[in-house]
Amino acid sequence: MDHSPPPFFKRGPAPLVRLFFFATLSLALLVIDARFRYVEGLRSWLALAAYPIQRAALLPFEVGDSVAGYFSTQTRLVAENERLRAKALEYSQDAQRFQAAQAEAAELRRVIDAGERLELKAVPAEILYASRDPYAHKIFIDRGQVQGIRPGSPVTDETGLVGQVTRVHPLVSEVTLLTNPDQAVPVQVVRNGLRAIAFGGGASGMLELRFTAANAEVQNGDQLITSGIDGTYPAGLPVATVVHIERDADHTFARVLCRPAAGVDRGRYVLVVVNERAARPPRPEEVQAGKDRREKSRRAKKAAPPPEAAKSEKETKESDGPQ
């Protein structure tokens, strides 16, 4: 027997049931996105859907800029023109010297048989907006898959490294800034070539050299550039300047804070460095090799004591012998 009255208004399932359904769906998505990254396709489609609104949100600023440009005074334009001309002269001298130096460097590299340096290609891009999440330290630029951007490309501005492309959608790309706590850049001190890894400092907008020995040769004011060891960042891009060093006898590592060279949170235009990945030597198969080695040693252990142990025993016996 059915005691409930016939439904007067069709309202679908109860709100609590719906909440349960959507909350479960969201949590499942969260876990899948955080752990397995299976939903990048869905994310790309959603980003494409959001693109017109994002583009529209930039319009007021573009209109403001053009209006301001229209009303900019003659004197200001003349002054700016002069300044730019002086800068161009300065740069042209630098460029001439750079060409000579590049030729020389190529010659020297050929002599020591070090392989050719990669030619770098840069794609200019405009920053669309920063992520709404205040601590994501991400920006979005108006170049994507269509323009040939690939994940992993370094992003710079005119003064130094800004970050790295982490996700590429059809028309926009997501750039993780240097200041993101999860972002690490291999760097080198210009003064003495000391290598270190710079991590993002989060909200402070600074970078931190982690795992630098307490007695490491670092000074305030040291310039840090990319070392190029990882093959992701080309060597020699300015990254940061050391501004604060704490050496504490209680800790093994010094606390080194650096200020980013580039306007990580300023500016509107950036360059995406698209390097030719094909030119890079293949990665060593250390993972596979490690697996093989472990497998071998496991098999060896099953059969007999590992050969290294046997050898070391022999060695100790031998070293004991003459004494």
Place this chain on the structure above:
Amino acid sequence: MVPSSSASSILMPVRVSTIIASFALALFLNFLPWRDLRLTPDFVALTLCFWCIRQPRLVGLGIGWMLGLLTDAGNGVLLGQHALAYSILAFLAMWFSRRILWFGPWLQALHVFIILLVAQGVALLVRLVAGTPFPGWPIVVGPIFGAILWPIVGWLLLLPQRRAQREQAI
């Protein structure tokens, strides 16, 4: 059984185009390059809250969830955190919808503040679980501004329905 704040006038039925336009505008406002995002109100949450209170049968959890996904993808954060926050927000707003409309604008704003705060808290919780550090107390300022904006938002979003009614009266 007519809530006091809307007792003065009988509103025209809402048009779906109004709802879509309001959400598009809210997304537009959210994507503007704000200086400090902790201090800016979440316009999408506010608009969603409004429609869930006013039209719980048209706008509900499903729309909130979709808007959340769009926000997540647009901001490049973990997919699902705003979806979860907005569906909880929509549920709370629908749950309160019978109650809230009996109050005056400022008491309504107080309710809305709590709803926005819960939604913000859910998103924050997801972020903390994912491993980001606590962003500091200014994060509460966003919902406060949102609640302050509530009377204005309510007036603005009801405008199309009121205007139609006035034209008809003439």
